[in-house]
Structure formats: structure tokens, C-alpha cells
Amino acid sequence: DAGVIQSPRHEVTEMGQEVTLRCKPISGHNSLFWYRQTMMRGLELLIYFNNNVPIDDSGMPEDRFSAKMPNASFSTLKIQPSEPRDSAVYFCASSLGRSSYNEQFFGPGTRLTVL
Amino acid sequence: ILNVEQSPQSLHVQEGDSTNFTCSFPSSNFYALHWYRWETAKSPEALFVMTLNGDEKKKGRISATLNTKEGYSYLYIKGSQPEDSATYLCAFRYNQGGKLIFGQGTELSVKP
Numbered sequence: 220d221a222g223v224i225q226s227p228r229h230e231v232t233e234m235g236q237e238v239t240l241r242c243k244p245i246s247g248h249n250s251l252f253w254y255r256q257t258m259m260r261g262l263e264l265l266i267y268f269n270n271n272v273p274i275d276d277s278g279m280p281e282d283r284f285s286a287k288m289p290n291a292s293f294s295t296l297k298i299q300p301s302e303p304r305d306s307a308v309y310f311c312a313s314s315l316g317r318s319s320y321n322e323q324f325f326g327p328g329t330r331l332t333v334l
Numbered sequence: 335i336l337n338v339e340q341s342p343q344s345l346h347v348q349e350g351d352s353t354n355f356t357c358s359f360p361s362s363n364f365y366a367l368h369w370y371r372w373e374t375a376k377s378p379e380a381l382f383v384m385t386l387n388g389d390e391k392k393k394g395r396i397s398a399t400l401n402t403k404e405g406y407s408y409l410y411i412k413g414s415q416p417e418d419s420a421t422y423l424c425a426f427r428y429n430q431g432g433k434l435i436f437g438q439g440t441e442l443s444v445k446p
Contacts, residue, residue: 223377262423267433324380325378
């Protein structure tokens with residue numbers, strides 16, 4: 220299996236532009252997680268889906284952030300409009316089931332820089 | 335507010351040294367504790383999932399213990415090697431469907 224796939228790996232954009240990050244979870248996994256990693260706050264969960272349904276989006280910073288999971292093999296995290304403080308590494312992870320016995324497998328991350 | 339703290343923040347050891355670091359988490363409403371290893375420019379990789387008080391897990395030279403009553407877990411590395419250099423993250427979960435709450439990590443550097 221290729222593991223969790225994220226694209227793009229790097230994104231540089233100007234303030235105010237829309238940014239879309241993409242994630243393909245491991246085939247067969249039914250939970251998907253979006254994380255943001257910054258120096259100040261470490262690794263934070265933004266939102267997670269179970270069976271394509273958002274379960275907990277309390278970590279989404281504000282209305283500029285939105286996430287969708289239209290099917291079991293694809294999810295997007297969109298920032299519109301982007302701001303310099305959104306610069307971070309965004310990780311997607313997937314797991315099989317919601318049990319805490321199931322490990323989360325992380326993608327390589329997307330490094331976002333907003334100028 | 336659920337807080338997960340790791341110490342030390344960073345650690346520099348010589349090859350061959352054994353080392354350990356700590357993860358502190360709320361002792362109430364414990365469900366599980368995860369340890370991840372995170373190498374620079376890579377994604378976090380799961381090491382252990384620990385659920386029972388007194389649990390001990392081992393993978394090669396790395397082992398971990400868990401004390402849910404007092405809210406801490408130790409990660410040990412025996413005979414550190416340069417390839418052990420990474421950030422070690424712990425993450426706490428308070429219920430089955432709850433999200434993982436990550437600590438800030440311990441950055442380990444092993445010099446040859």
C-alpha cells in the first residue's frame with residue numbers, strides 16, 4: 220500500500236488566495252484526520268471524519284477553514300482566504316475504525332507558506 | 335482544558351547512552367496513550383498504543399511504561415543510536431471516540 224497520500228507537498232501562496240490541500244487515506248481505512256503543526260502550538264487536530272462524516276471539527280480555527288470528505292478515498296482541507304498565520308505543515312492521517320487501539324498512519328504533510 | 339506535557343523538550347546524548355523521557359497527561363478519564371516517532375522531513379510513525387495501567391511495551395531497543403493513576407508514561411531507549419534521532423510525541427485520548435491530544439514532543443539527538 221502506498222500509505223496516506225497528500226498533495227501538494229509544498230504550497231506557497233499570497234495572502235488572500237484560496238488554498239486546497241488534498242488527502243487520500245489508506246485503502247480500507249474509515250477514519251481520516253487533519254492536523255496542523257506549528258512551532259508555537261505543536262501538532263493540533265483540526266477535524267476528523269468517520270465513514271466520511273465529520274465527527275469533531277472543534278479544532279478548526281475559524282470559518283476560513285473548511286474540510287470535506289466526498290467519498291472514502293478523498294478529502295480536502297480548504298482555506299479561503301489564506302493568511303500568513305496559516306503557514307504551517309498540514310498532516311492528514313487515517314486509521315481503521317474509531318477505537319483508540321487503532322493507530323493513525325500519517326501522510327507526508329503539506330508545507331504551506333502564505334506570504 | 336486537557337494538557338499533555340512532555341519533558342525534556344530536547345535531549346542530546348552520545349551513541350550508546352541509554353535515555354528516557356516523560357509524558358504527563360490527565361489522570362482522570364484516561365482511555366489510551368499513544369507514542370509516535372517523528373523524524374525530520376517525515377511523517378509521525380506509531381510506536382505504541384497503551385491502554386492499561388502498568389502496561390509495558392517494547393519494540394527493539396525502545397520500551398514504554400504507563401501509569402494511569404498518576405498520569406505519566408516513560409519512553410526508554412537502550413543504547414541510543416544516531417538513527418534514533420527524532421522527535422518523540424505522546425498523545426492522550428480520553429474516550430473511544432475522542433481525539434488524540436498531542437504533547438509538544440521531546441527532540442532527541444544522538445551523536446556518533
